[in-house]
Amino acid sequence: MAAALSVFDATSSSFGLWQLSMKFSTKAYKPLPQEDGVDEKVDRDSARSWIPRRFEIWAVLVSLLCTVLNVTLFFSDPSSPSVSTSKSIRLPRPNQYIGLERVNRKYLNATPPDPIVTFGLVLTQVSSMRPQYVFPVDTHRTFLPTVGTVSADDKPFVVNSTISSIAQFRVRDWGMELCQLVVALPSDAAAANVTLSAPSVDVDVWALDADDYDFLDVHTLSWKTRPRRRDAVPAATLALRAGEKAVTEKFACRRDAILSFEFACRPGEPCVVDFWQDGVSLLLGMYMIQYATI
Incomplete structure (x- = not known):
């Protein structure tokens, strides 16, 4: 009788452990993604990382171009015809006597x-x-x-x-x-x-x-x-x-x-x-x- 009870207890313990393992394994299980989906996600991540990097490259190039232009203008000859000076800009003097020509002085x-x-x-x-x-x-x-x-x-x-x-x-x-x-x-x-x-x-x-x-x-x-x-x-x-x-x-x-x-x-x-x-x-x-x- 005692032996039978021990066997039953062992069997019950084994069955409980099996149920517990099945419970955890069921929750932890996730279906594996297909290979095409993984590649698509990797491509999207690569594209997203490339966009900010491309803007950084363009920003550096524009900064270098502006620097070269500023240095060139700084050391250029002011008398060169390619450089515009304020003397070449002629703004008309404003008329301080607006409408006086229409006055009938006679x-x-x-x-x-x-x-x-x-x-x-x-x-x-x-x-x-x-x-x-x-x-x-x-x-x-x-x-x-x-x-x-x-x-x-x-x-x-x-x-x-x-x-x-x-x-x-x-x-x-x-x-x-x-x-x-x-x-x-x-x-x-x-x-x-x-x-x-x-x-x-x-x-x-x-x-x-x-x-x-x-x-x-x-x-x-x-x-x-x-x-x-x-x-x-x-x-x-x-x-x-x-x-x-x-x-x-x-x-x-x-x-x-x-x-x-x-x-x-x-x-x-x-x-x-x-x-x-x-x-x-x-x-x-x-x-x-x-x-x-x-």
Whole structure:
């Protein structure tokens, strides 16, 4: 009886272990995938990993290209025609007087405006004896501790057998497009530090073929780099005398344009004119007068 019970217990234990093993083996079992599905999954994973890698390669190539381009532009010659500069860009100046041309001034019985006096923003010298020499500018500037360097309006006017004066004016205001050049000398020339080689000195005024949009660079202007004369004959000849104002004929001048002139001795005639102007006094100086055209 005891032996039978032991056999039954052993049999029951074996049967329980078999059921338990079957239970776990059933849950852990999964069907094996087909070979085609495995290959497809591997291909998808490879494609996904290749996409970000391809973008990384393109990003590196673009970065290298930009670096090479920046280095090339940095070491390139600025004067090369392949490199664009700001001088080649010409933007029109805005019209500050919009609609004034449509005003009927005759109906308003308006009087013409008074003439405008304009001193040259550029007045410097060039020398035929030293073709590459650049004359100093703003030599009367002073330094004030409270505000810094202050530039004066004082400018020299010098004309002799080897030195010419270059002057530039900007035409100002609207409806003032009739201009005239003036050289005024005081009656007491010696007291005003004016040098004249003769009681009457003839000076030719040449119109220069210069840019009417930008002023000349006075820090590089020399006899060699000066603009050429526009015509074969001077625009005017002024007889300078103490106590008188020598004037040219009136000529058309476009609003906002920059006018350039050269003052020189007549060929073969020695002359000397030398003075400083302060940009204020109309009794001593070279300036331009604008008259109304409306």
